Amino acid sequence: MSPGSERGRPAARSAIERQAFAGFFSAIVIVALVAFIGYASARRFIETSRSVAHAHAVLVALQGIQAALNDAISAQRGYLITSSENYTNDRETAISDLETSVQLAKELIVDNAQQARLRLLEQQLAKRRALLDEIVVLQQTEGFEAVRERMLAGDTRRADSDLRETLAELETEENRLLSARTAADLRAARWMIGALLGFIVTVVALLAWLFNRIRTGTAELERTDAAVKRYAEEVHDLYNRAPCGYHSLDENGVFVNINDTELQWLGYTREELIGRKHFIDLVTEPGRSGFAHGFSLYKERGQTSDVELDVIRKDGSQFHVLLNSTAIKDENGRFVASRTTLFDITLRQQKERQIAVLNEQLRQQTAQLEAANKELESFSYSVSHDLRAPLRRIDGYAQMLEEDCAAQVAGDGKRYIDVIRRSCQRMATLIDDLLEFSKLSRGEIARRAINMTVLASRAAEEALAACQGKRPQLIIETLPDAHADPALIQHVWGNLLANAVKYSSKREEPLVRVSGVRHNGSVEYHVADNGVGFDMRYADKLFGVFQRLHATDEYEGTGVGLAIVQRIVTRHGGRVWARGEPDRGATFSFSLPAEDA
Amino acid sequence: MEGFEEAEILLVEDSPEDAEITIRGLKRANLGNKVLWLKDGEAALEYLFADGQYAGRPTPRPRVVLLDLKMPKVDGLEVLKQIKADPRTRTIPVVMLTTSTQEGDMLRSYDLGVNSYLVKPVDFKQFSEEITRIGYYWVVMNKVLG
Numbered sequence: 001m002s003p004g005s006e007r008g009r010p011a012a013r014s015a016i017e018r019q020a021f022a023g024f025f026s027a028i029v030i031v032a033l034v035a036f037i038g039y040a041s042a043r044r045f046i047e048t049s050r051s052v053a054h055a056h057a058v059l060v061a062l063q064g065i066q067a068a069l070n071d072a073i074s075a076q077r078g079y080l081i082t083s084s085e086n087y088t089n090d091r092e093t094a095i096s097d098l099e100t101s102v103q104l105a106k107e108l109i110v111d112n113a114q115q116a117r118l119r120l121l122e123q124q125l126a127k128r129r130a131l132l133d134e135i136v137v138l139q140q141t142e143g144f145e146a147v148r149e150r151m152l153a154g155d156t157r158r159a160d161s162d163l164r165e166t167l168a169e170l171e172t173e174e175n176r177l178l179s180a181r182t183a184a185d186l187r188a189a190r191w192m193i194g195a196l197l198g199f200i201v202t203v204v205a206l207l208a209w210l211f212n213r214i215r216t217g218t219a220e221l222e223r224t225d226a227a228v229k230r231y232a233e234e235v236h237d238l239y240n241r242a243p244c245g246y247h248s249l250d251e252n253g254v255f256v257n258i259n260d261t262e263l264q265w266l267g268y269t270r271e272e273l274i275g276r277k278h279f280i281d282l283v284t285e286p287g288r289s290g291f292a293h294g295f296s297l298y299k300e301r302g303q304t305s306d307v308e309l310d311v312i313r314k315d316g317s318q319f320h321v322l323l324n325s326t327a328i329k330d331e332n333g334r335f336v337a338s339r340t341t342l343f344d345i346t347l348r349q350q351k352e353r354q355i356a357v358l359n360e361q362l363r364q365q366t367a368q369l370e371a372a373n374k375e376l377e378s379f380s381y382s383v384s385h386d387l388r389a390p391l392r393r394i395d396g397y398a399q400m401l402e403e404d405c406a407a408q409v410a411g412d413g414k415r416y417i418d419v420i421r422r423s424c425q426r427m428a429t430l431i432d433d434l435l436e437f438s439k440l441s442r443g444e445i446a447r448r449a450i451n452m453t454v455l456a457s458r459a460a461e462e463a464l465a466a467c468q469g470k471r472p473q474l475i476i477e478t479l480p481d482a483h484a485d486p487a488l489i490q491h492v493w494g495n496l497l498a499n500a501v502k503y504s505s506k507r508e509e510p511l512v513r514v515s516g517v518r519h520n521g522s523v524e525y526h527v528a529d530n531g532v533g534f535d536m537r538y539a540d541k542l543f544g545v546f547q548r549l550h551a552t553d554e555y556e557g558t559g560v561g562l563a564i565v566q567r568i569v570t571r572h573g574g575r576v577w578a579r580g581e582p583d584r585g586a587t588f589s590f591s592l593p594a595e596d597a
Numbered sequence: 598m599e600g601f602e603e604a605e606i607l608l609v610e611d612s613p614e615d616a617e618i619t620i621r622g623l624k625r626a627n628l629g630n631k632v633l634w635l636k637d638g639e640a641a642l643e644y645l646f647a648d649g650q651y652a653g654r655p656t657p658r659p660r661v662v663l664l665d666l667k668m669p670k671v672d673g674l675e676v677l678k679q680i681k682a683d684p685r686t687r688t689i690p691v692v693m694l695t696t697s698t699q700e701g702d703m704l705r706s707y708d709l710g711v712n713s714y715l716v717k718p719v720d721f722k723q724f725s726e727e728i729t730r731i732g733y734y735w736v737v738m739n740k741v742l743g
Contacts, residue, residue, distance in 0.1 A: 388719055
């Protein structure tokens with residue numbers, strides 16, 4: 001399911017193997033070392049044991065010499081006393097033994113000092129044998145008395161004691177060697193035992209360490225296995241509960257895996273799909289042929305993205321999906337399985353269709369609006385031309401009537417003509433204002449930074465210049481800058497200030513105050529006067545076209561000015577409002593969105 | 598038809614009432630005797646180019662043409678265009694008279710080379726004053742080229 005966990009393994013495995021190999025190798029080295037020490041000490045022990053045995057053999061040989069010598073002397077004596085041939089034989093045997101023993105000792109003794117002693121012993125033995133032979137001959141030729149005489153000479157005794165002395169020296173030396181070798185042998189034995197013990201201890205320690213390693217390794221493996229299992233479960237869970245559909249197909253396009261989400265969408269069980277169904281069978285016809293072609297191409301290329309398909313549910317209904325897929329390949333580049341993500345974009349498709357329909361509606365409406373605008377333009381053109389032309393004629397002819405027929409239209413007639421002409425003027429003003437309103441309501445808004453203090457001051461000057469009543473005292477505070485269409489905003493100031501001047505002109509001390517404040521996201525401006533004011537009950541009528549709260553003969557005006565103000569401010573995304581009280585003045589305010597809002 | 602050649606002011610206006618009012622204004626300025634009134638653009642062009650009903654006559658050169666903008670058949674803008682496009686008539690001053698306050702007409706007229714543009718006020722007195730002013734300026738004060 002997850003490729004990452006498999007990819008991570010070989011590295012970890014080789015690390016473990018390396019560790020195990022190092023441990024095993026050092027164990028072998030340690031065991032070999034200890035074994036070698038044991039072997040060396042055993043060899044030494046064998047060597048020392050052999051030399052001890054050798055010393056023993058030498059001693060035995062020396063004792064053999066002693067014994068054979070004694071036997072020979074004893075047999076000699078027997079012969080001398082008895083002159084029996086039996087003793088002669090005994091003596092010969094003893095001498096033969098003596099030679100054998102000497103020969104043995106010669107073979108055994110390697111030490112130089114001992115060899116020297118042995119050579120001395122041989123000479124002494126030869127001398128003694130010569131004496132023995134001489135005495136036997138003396139006995140046989142001259143008789144026992146001559147023998148006694150010869151013996152009393154004392155050199156046999158001396159030869160015997162020399163021999164004994166040499167033998168004793170040999171034995172003493174050999175005994176010394178024996179005891180020294182025995183001590184060495186004991187040391188070697190101790191060494192060997194020590195080495196053996198060391199070997200055993202090392203092997204036991206290594207075994208204990210190995211056992212511990214295996215035990216901790218097993219625990220570690222168990223922990224890793226548990227973590228891997230947890231991770232796998234988590235991945236499995238994520239896979240199944242993802243908000244998108246996941247599936248994998250084999251090279252023939254048959255399902256090999258699918259998540260719960262997609263199953264839920266399709267209405268199939270996992271068993272019905274895996275190994276049984278081709279995904280292509282779930283795709284509707286227009287997409288099916290494209291998919292058949294695209295699947296082989298995809299297997300080559302390794303991926304496909306943002307394919308839109310209609311998929312059929314088990315119950316026959318359809319939904320629209322967005323498909324993205326990556327091909328999983330083995331190390332030889334052979335296709336193994338697809339890894340595919342599906343998003344249900346039915347809603348998005350519906351929304352897109354709705355948007356398309358709405359866009360079309362909007363386009364039609366815009367076209368209608370444009371047509372209506374064009375119509376309105378030609379209408380206002382007609383108004384400006386066709387309504388004004390007759391008015392001018394009425395006015396002109398009324399004037400001509402007054403001028404040319406003064407005699408006939410004297411008195412009331414002249415007043416009637418005045419009314420006709422005034423009405424014409426008013427009608428003309430209404431038409432002009434209406435056209436102005438219409439013009440300002442359309443057209444583009446070209447926003448830029450405006451110094452409102454300058455703009456308001458200029459409008460105020462114009463309003464004062466046009467003032468026919470008493471000129472008010474004018475206070476213009478420093479106003480916050482605005483971001484708007486200056487030409488249009490000039491109309492706003494012009495209308496508001498003209499109104500303020502007009503409606504306060506009948507006061508004793510008329511006063512107009514202009515102020516402004518910057519809020520978060522908007523700027524706000526106020527024009528306050530101490531004029532006639534208005535009843536708040538009629539506040540909603542203030543901004544309507546041709547809506548007036550005062551009689552025309554009281555205050556001039558067509559009732560378009562505030563409608564223009566409202567239209568301009570609203571088109572800028574701002575707001576207009578007014579507060580007033582009859583005879584206590586009015587405050588007209590407007591707000592505009594700040595540049596950064 | 599005598600006196601056409603002497604006409605100093607050519608008034609092209611489809612409405613007889615407006616023409617009467619205009620001529621009355623011109624009379625006040627003592628310019629009334631030198632006005633030729635033609636009722637549409639076609640007649641005006643034929644007159645200016647000595648064509649059609651005016652064929653064979655010497656080419657007249659009025660001091661000023663007062664041209665109504667909105668007329669049937671050939672409208673004021675078309676007449677203006679032809680006057681200003683032809684070298685023979687190009688230097689004749691043309692004053693456009695209109696009832697319309699629409700800016701578009703004014704801009705197009707200036708594009709075509711109009712010399713002056715008058716939005717006829719509804720007020721007769723004002724209108725008379727304007728006409729008088731224009732009459733004086735173009736007929737009396739202005740030295741016509743050529």
